[in-house]
Amino acid sequence: MRLSPFDKANGGVVLALLALFAAVSPAQAQRVKDLGGFQGIRTNQLTGYGVVVGLPGTGDDNLEYTVQSMRGVASRFGFQLPPGASPSLKNAAVVMITAELPPFAKPGQKLDITVSSMGKAKSLRGGTLILTPLQGADGQIYAMAQGNLAVGGLGADGADGSKIVVNTPSSGRIPEGATVERVVDTGFDRAPMLTFNLARADFTTAQRVQEAINSRFGGARARAIDGVSIAVQAPAGADVRAELMSEIENLTVEAAEAAAKVIVNARTGTVVINSAVRVSPAAVTHGKLTVRIDEAQNVSQPLPFSKGETVMEQHSAVNVEEEKHPMFLMQPGPKLADVVKAVNAIGASPADLVAILEALKEAGALKAELIIL
Known part of the structure; x- marks a missing residue:
């Protein structure tokens, strides 16, 4: 028992x-x-500001805040850069680190982190993130991050200014690159x-x-x-x-049946209709005007010994064609399949479908919320 x-x-x-x-x-x-x-x-978002070093000449170069960040890193180890010194730091880049702290995470557990360039670094491939604290929204430090980056993208520059970029070389990940240091109190x-x-x-x-x-x-x-x-x-x-x-x-x-919705992406022509959609009887006619303009250039050749000049003549032919469709009676549709069948029966393209659905909604025949993205 x-x-x-x-x-x-x-x-x-x-x-x-x-x-x-x-x-x-x-x-x-x-x-x-x-x-x-x-x-x-719930999960909690962590962020941090750090420096990636060891880049093969693809870093931030002499950006002011990169130099300031390197001064801070050097001072942590007891080194001081000479006043006014502005070193060229092509092998370093300032980055933003983000991570998700799962609920009930305990000290010592590992987190995956994402590292993204904040400056002019062309690529973070081959770089190493220096020990960086990760803070929560309350400003408290919950994890420490450090490690070698795994970058999926790459980039290359030519001497003539041409370049090629594959994926995103200015962003990478460090699997298990952060260690949890503080527990979030869920209460x-x-x-x-x-x-x-x-x-x-x-x-x-x-x-x-x-x-x-x-x-x-x-x-x-x-x-x-x-x-x-x-x-x-x-x-x-x-x-x-x-x-x-x-x-x-x-x-x-x-679970309760979802509210009836028709979602249309007007840019891609994607239409999603859930199973709760119903239609009332409605008569639908669908047609479109096609304007066709044909341009042609003809050569006008003068008669021999007429002292005329050869000229180009422009000829335009404008025709308007209308596709005619008979009026279609949309029957009451108790099922999703009936709705789809009725819409397909009038031969509507994805672009025309938006206008048809809007008209059905205004006429009160479409028993659903129409959402156009």
């Missing part, structure tokens, strides 16, 4: 007689963990309630997640606050809460 985290926290023994909410799962049943995540448990083991947030706001889905949790653990332990958040009473103890969160994430619910 397996006890729930609530039973373990209270030290009681109860029979597990509660059926899971998704015992009879429909085809669209999803795990709760695929619908969102717990509040406060999940102290708050009286755990809050699960849906990735997409939907009151129906929030209500179903609430019902799934209450059905699994009994009572009214979960409560949907709004269309995004579901608050859950949490037992004391980090270990018990971790087990509770695991069980909640693995519950299955039937």
